[in-house]
Amino acid sequence: MKLNSLTLAKRYSRALFELASDNNELELVTNDLNAIHEIFVSNPAYVQDLASPSLPSSAKQAIINTLKQDAHPLVANFIQMIFEYQHLDAVVLIIEYFNRLVNDKNKIVHANATTAVELSTDQKDQLAARLAQHLGANKVVLDTTIDPDIIAGVIVRADGKIIDGSLATKIAKIRQMLVK
Known part of the structure; x- marks a missing residue:
């Protein structure tokens, strides 16, 4: 059974938030996630290209590797996992929910x-x-x-x-x- 985007976003954002908080790396993770958010928002075709069956898996992985290149390890693992589970269409929503959790914590x-x-x-x-x-x-x-x-x-x-x-x-x- 496939989760809807909202449920998926809440679960992934909560898990990532808790990991970053527990490791005292919330600011670093937030900055990297916001950079990825900007890439996905400013290039909507990005997700479509990554989801396209015509693009070979090796090319898709190369794009993901570029995204992960300078990212915090938690963010790099998150991007890889989202890619492998084919949830890239929810990345923007996941990051937005993550930011809500950060804002709540920081009031x-x-x-x-x-x-x-x-x-x-x-x-x-x-x-x-x-x-x-x-x-x-x-x-x-x-x-x-x-x-x-x-x-x-x-x-x-x-x-x-x-x-x-x-x-x-x-x-x-x-x-x-x-x-x-």
Whole structure:
């Protein structure tokens, strides 16, 4: 029975995370995995070529050997195993789940702030600091989006939560109260 990609990603990422943590090599492994992630994301044909029956096994192994060449031994073994078990199509998802585990351990939260206007660097830093305090995080990595429809204020999506401080939402709530 073949596992679905999500189940497979969670299992492989957890195993790799635990091995890297136990060996105190989490940062090295994370850096190498992120480099491989970038290769696979920026070259989607890469996985297709490796899965193609027209490409000889020796050529596929040569590509895998190139990927493993300067990688941490845990990452090299991971890439070889994923290749041998024909799960290369799940590499990106596995690495993304691995990064989630690393972020959870380090209390790093990724957030998106939607504002009506562009925020200055200082405003972004202040917002990230307030969010870190509010969410109990050590660090907030903040991405921003501009949406003039919110009129003013900010809508933050982080850690599965939405904090809506937009003027558009406040106006909508006042309208609802007036209609009652």
